[in-house]
Amino acid sequence: QVQLVQSGAEVKKPGASVKVSCKASGYTFTSYGISWVRQAPGQGLEWMGWISAYNGNTNYAQKLQGRVTMTTDTSTSTAYMELRSLRSDDTAVYYCARLGPRIAVAGTVDAFDIWGQGTMVTVSS
Amino acid sequence: DIQMTQSPSSLSASVGDRVTITCRASQSISSYLNWYQQKPGKAPKLLIYAASSLQSGVPSRFSGSGSGTDFTLTISSLQPEDFATYYCQQSYSTLLFTFGPGTKVDIK
Numbered sequence: 700q701v702q703l704v705q706s707g708a709e710v711k712k713p714g715a716s717v718k719v720s721c722k723a724s725g726y727t728f729t730s731y732g733i734s735w736v737r738q739a740p741g742q743g744l745e746w747m748g749w750i751s752a753y754n755g756n757t758n759y760a761q762k763l764q765g766r767v768t769m770t771t772d773t774s775t776s777t778a779y780m781e782l783r784s785l786r787s788d789d790t791a792v793y794y795c796a797r798l799g800p801r802i803a804v805a806g807t808v809d810a811f812d813i814w815g816q817g818t819m820v821t822v823s824s
Numbered sequence: 825d826i827q828m829t830q831s832p833s834s835l836s837a838s839v840g841d842r843v844t845i846t847c848r849a850s851q852s853i854s855s856y857l858n859w860y861q862q863k864p865g866k867a868p869k870l871l872i873y874a875a876s877s878l879q880s881g882v883p884s885r886f887s888g889s890g891s892g893t894d895f896t897l898t899i900s901s902l903q904p905e906d907f908a909t910y911y912c913q914q915s916y917s918t919l920l921f922t923f924g925p926g927t928k929v930d931i932k
Contacts, residue, residue, distance in 0.1 A: 734921065736868075744860075744868065744911055744923040758919040761825075794867055803874030805855035805891075809915045812879070814867035 701725035703733075703795050703815035710821045711785050718781040719818045721795030728776035729753045732798040734811060735769060735780045737791040745791075749798060750778060785822045792817040826850055826914050828924035836932040843899040845927045847912035852892045856916035859888055859897045862926075863908045871910075872897065899929075907931055 706720040721733065735747040748759035750769040757769050768781045778795055796811035827850040837843050847857065859872040870879045872888035875895055885900045899906055912924040 736923075743926045744862075744913075746913075746921045746923060749919050749921075760920075796868075801873040801877065801879075803855070803877040805874050805876075808856050808858065808874040809921075810858045810870055810873040810879075811860070811868070811913070812870050814869070817867055 701797075701813055703797065703813055705793075705795060705815040705818045708819040708821070710823065713785055713787060713822055713824055715785050715822075716781060716783040717785060717820050718779055719793050719795075719820070721778040721780070721815050723752075723776045723778070723797070726797075728771075729773055733769075733771070733778040734796050734798050735767075736794045736796055736811070738794070738817075739788070739791040742791075747780070747793075752778065782820075785820075787822050790820065790822045792819050794818075825920065826853060826917050826922055828912055828914055828922050830910075830912060830924040830927050832927060833925065834928040834930065836930055837902050838932045839902055839904055841902045841932075843902050843906075843929060845897045845910055845929075847890075847895040847897070847924050849893045849895075849914055849916075853914045853916035855891045856914055857888075857890065857895050858913045858915060859886075860911045860913065861906075861908045862911065868911065902929070 704722045734749045750757045770779045795815040797813040799812040800807045801810045829848045855875040857875045860868040862868040876888045909926045909928045
């Protein structure tokens, strides 16, 4: 079945970096983009950015520009999100999500149709 | 950036109730609006896309409407498994997506 499986929980010190992986299966990896979304404890969803699995093009949320890098490895159908210079407010569950075009009467709309199970990243000294 | 707001932020309802959640965009987003359901400790799940289209496998008691800046998610008869947090999300800005702050639906 179509699924995204993420790497395990991480504990990092302030100033360190973290790299989370997201392995896709059940579909043609290069036909879709992958977005990363995070959720701080008790808070809502924050979109972090997007990467095309086809050509590696990226677009990042402005507040994370310069600290985040998203990459893919098409040979293993895996997407990666690296966040640098970690701070305590980066503590969150990090999700990868497939960005799939949805065809509707109103037109084609992009939606996050498949999600990974989430990876808890804790930043603490 | 397009900002999304939702109301109410939380609500209490009983099984069988009709529930309506509102989402508003800071500018017109046509029908580029999606709804997600999230249960505690779980990843979000796509319910509605393009404002009113039901994602495959989602029960028909869920429906969406609206266009432009104002949207609604309606649950026609609330079931025990529907107690969750609901988020709207705009896909109008190309590759610059934003979510609403969420609406928590709990048991009265």
